[in-house]
Structure formats: structure tokens, C-alpha cells
Amino acid sequence: MKEAEPRPAAGRGRANRRTDRQEEAAPLAIVIEPQRVKVAPSLLSADFAELGAELQRIEAAGADWAHLDVMDGHFVPNLTFGPPVVARLRERTRLPLDTHLMIAEPGRYIGDFVRAGSDLITVHVEACPHLHRVLTQIKEAGVKAGVALNPHTPLAMIEHVLELVDLVLIMTVNPGFGGQRFIPQVLPKLRRLKAMLAEAGLEDRVEVEVDGGVTPETAPLCREAGATVLVAGTAVFGQPDLAGAIAALRG
Numbered sequence: 001m002k003e004a005e006p007r008p009a010a011g012r013g014r015a016n017r018r019t020d021r022q023e024e025a026a027p028l029a030i031v032i033e034p035q036r037v038k039v040a041p042s043l044l045s046a047d048f049a050e051l052g053a054e055l056q057r058i059e060a061a062g063a064d065w066a067h068l069d070v071m072d073g074h075f076v077p078n079l080t081f082g083p084p085v086v087a088r089l090r091e092r093t094r095l096p097l098d099t100h101l102m103i104a105e106p107g108r109y110i111g112d113f114v115r116a117g118s119d120l121i122t123v124h125v126e127a128c129p130h131l132h133r134v135l136t137q138i139k140e141a142g143v144k145a146g147v148a149l150n151p152h153t154p155l156a157m158i159e160h161v162l163e164l165v166d167l168v169l170i171m172t173v174n175p176g177f178g179g180q181r182f183i184p185q186v187l188p189k190l191r192r193l194k195a196m197l198a199e200a201g202l203e204d205r206v207e208v209e210v211d212g213g214v215t216p217e218t219a220p221l222c223r224e225a226g227a228t229v230l231v232a233g234t235a236v237f238g239q240p241d242l243a244g245a246i247a248a249l250r251g
Contacts, residue, residue, distance in 0.1 A: 030065070030096035030119040030144055032166050034207050034228045038064035039246045040098050042211070043089075044080065045233030051085070052092040054237065061242035065098040065120075067211070067231045070113075072103035075127050076175050083112040090117030098229075100148065100211065102175050103127065107134040114141040122146030122169050122209075125157045135164050146209070150175060151183050155193055162200055166207065167229070168193060172222070173212030182213025187225045194226030219249045 041063050046054035055066055068086060073079045090097060099118035103109065106123040107130070113121055121138050125147055128134045138145035146167035147158050151174060158168065170193065172186045190208065197203045209229035210222045219230055230249050239245040 026094070027090065027117070027119070028094045028096055030098075032144065032205065032207055034204055036228070037223055037250050038207075038229045039236070039249050040065035040067040040209070040229055040231050041236040041246070042067040042069055042231050042233040044069040045237040047237075051089060055089055055093045055095070057242055058236065058246070059093050059095050061236075062246050063095060063236075065229070066093060066095045067098045067100060068118075070099060070101050070103060071175075074104040075124065076102045083109070083116040086113060086116035086118060096120065098122070098146075098209075098231075100146075100169065100231075101127075102148075107137060110134070110137050110141060114138075114143055118143055120144035120146055120167060122148050122167060124148045124150070124175075126150055126153060131158075132161055132164065135161055139164065146207075148211075151186050151189075155189065155196060159196070162197065162202055162206065166205075167209055168197075168206060169209040169211055169231075170227075171212055172210050172214070172218075175212070182215070182218045184218075184221070186210075187221060190222065190225035190227060214249065216245075216248045220251060223251055 041058045043051060069080055071078045071080045096119040097117055098120045099113050100122045104127055106127055121143055123134055125131055135145045144166040146169055147161060147165050148169035150171050170186060170190055172182050193208060197206055207228050208226050210227045211231035214230050214232040215235045232249055236242060236245045
């Protein structure tokens, strides 16, 4: 009787397929360039049955990054997806993957999301009692690091890590669901953040991202207040002309 061949390690075949595809078209490196406004469509508003195709549509339409909202049902009330889905999405696009962890205890999962192919990982200050440690963990893993604040969270909570991060994400809605209305009271906070970065000499090194309720009407307000990365969901995926929608947001 022929001896059975050993089974490959779990995920080995999938990892090999990913390597083959990356050799054909390597992912674009994420570039921190606050001087240029970028648009990062959020897949939270995409068709979850067609995520790979939706990702390719926004790439063809001129998106700068792809924003991945990861939710765990604890830190926020919604559930989305985890590292296995991110890994498959990495196979389908060259766009930088901007992974926004809206989860409890994000430090436990940094390695998983790095291995899945994230280019930038953003964690919430509200979810990180040891924020400096988690951000250092992200940087040491070789990817860009971001810190996010909910609308009510004061900027003082992140002053001690500004020199460590590549991006600060200001939520312009309460996190958890797409399609919410923009909170205009957050705009002064954006201006204060830009002033803080300028005072620290970091305005050319740190992106300022806004997420929530970004539309052609609110995008100019965000840009004027200092936002350099605009996360948009329905304002992109809900439009018949994706390229036109992205261009309108970019200004």
C-alpha cells in the first residue's frame, strides 16, 4: 500500500498563490505624502459578496488607498471581516491597504493583519491602554502606523505618540456603521491637530485622515481644515461613475 504523502501546512497553497500573483504585479508601496490629498474608499460600503471585484473597480477608478474597516462587535457594535479576508483582498489589488482596526485589544492581532498584507494599520486610542507599545509593535513589524480618535476624544490623548505615527485618523461620525451623517463640530479639532503637527515639525511627515460622512459637500470642509486622506463609502460605491466620484472628493 502506498504511503500517504504528508499534508501541506494549513494555508500553504493559498500563500503560494498569493506570492505568484504578487510577482506578476507587486503591490504599490504606501507613501506618506501629506502635501497631496488622497481618497481611500471604504469597503464597508461595497458589495460584500463581490469584495474582490469592488476593490478592482476602485483601483481602476483612481483610488489612492483602499480603506478596510475591521469591526469586532465589541469595540463597536458591528461585525465585518478579519485577516483571512484581508489576505484574499491583498491578492486582488495593488492599492495600499489602509487597515482600520475598530476592535478591542488590537495589539493581540497586529501580526495577523501584517501577515495578511496590510500596509498601514490604525488603532484606536480608546482601545489601547498601552498605546505607545501597540504603535511600536506595528512599526517594528515593518508597516505604517496610525492612531484614531472618536469624535469626543480629546487630542491630548495622542500628544505623546505624534512623533511615532504616520497617520492620525479623526472620526467624523461615531464609529460602527457606514452611511452616517457628518459631525461638523469635529472640524475645529482637525484644525487644532494640524496646528499641533506644525508646532512639532511633523506636518510633512504625518497624514491626517477623516472617516465618516465624507461627501462632495463635506470633503471641501475637511480639506480646508487640514485633512489629507478622505475615507468615503457611499460617496464612492453608491455612485454610477466611480472615477468621477473619487475626483470630486479629491478636489
